[in-house]
Amino acid sequence: MSKIAIITGAARGIGLEIAKRFNKEGYHAVILDINATELAKCEENLKEQKGFSFFNCDVSNHQSVIEVFTQITNQYPAIHALVNNAGIAIFKPAEEVSFEDWSAVMSVNLNGTFLCSQACLPALVAGQGSIVNIASISGVRASTLRIAYGTSKAAIMHLTKQQAVEYGNKGVRVNAVAPGPVETEMARLVHSADIRTSYADAIPLARYGTTEEIANTVYFLCSPQATYINGQIICADGGFDAAGVGLPSLRGSLNSPDGGLELSNSVINN
Secondary structure, eight states: OOOEEEESSOSSHHHHHHHHHHHHTTOEEEEEESOHHHHHHHHHHTTTSSSEEEEEOOTTOHHHHHHHHHHHHHHOSOOOEEEEOOOOOOOOOGGGOOHHHHHHHHIIIIIHHHHHHHHHHHHHHHHTOEEEEEOOGGGTSOOTTOHHHHHHHHHHHHHHHHHHHHHHTTTOEEEEEEEOSBOOHHHHHHOOHHHHHHHHHHOTTOSOBOHHHHHHHHHHHHSGGGTTOOSOEEEESTTTTTOOSOHHHHHHHHTSTTOOOOOOOOOOOO
């Protein structure tokens, strides 16, 4: 019998790519999404492929989560992977973020991750499975317009560690992936040329990631190759988290005719 992977927020984008990656490895991929229209479109696009199931679920709603996960686990009593990918973002200056905005982001991103993990835990124990929570580089590095989103993702990373400590005692590993900017349909719509340039200037690999690269990282953490990895946050971000200032200047100097850096003769004492 196939192993079972549940992926939330998976009707498109990174979530869908993750579902396809598990399916490629022989898993039955259970796709959850709140958007019924996108879910139906996803099901139609995958109708010729075996090994997918589709459920409409609002991860921020406790009753919805209980009902959907009960249906899934009645059909599949042992779950081998849960990927908490569902999330939303509201980008506004901090002083313009309302409590309703804040609550909406926390309800989906943080509460949804908690609720789905709790609902799935008995089946994950039965399958000796693992959880991957999708965080974000915005939970590691503060950025403008992300006071709710970044805080929710930082909370998910600590939730991951808490889960890893307690769920680990039951044989369920928990890790998180924190993607940097990724080429998705949404990113192409909302990232201006200026934002793209800023990211290129700040990322050592000087490019956006792909959905396939994030899916590969998630699958690895659930695979037999990662059976001693627990409670870790993997930044799949092209080096963005590691980088400080100066990348554009460094690149310019490396492309200069003499190939060397023009450094000041000043000595700085700390």
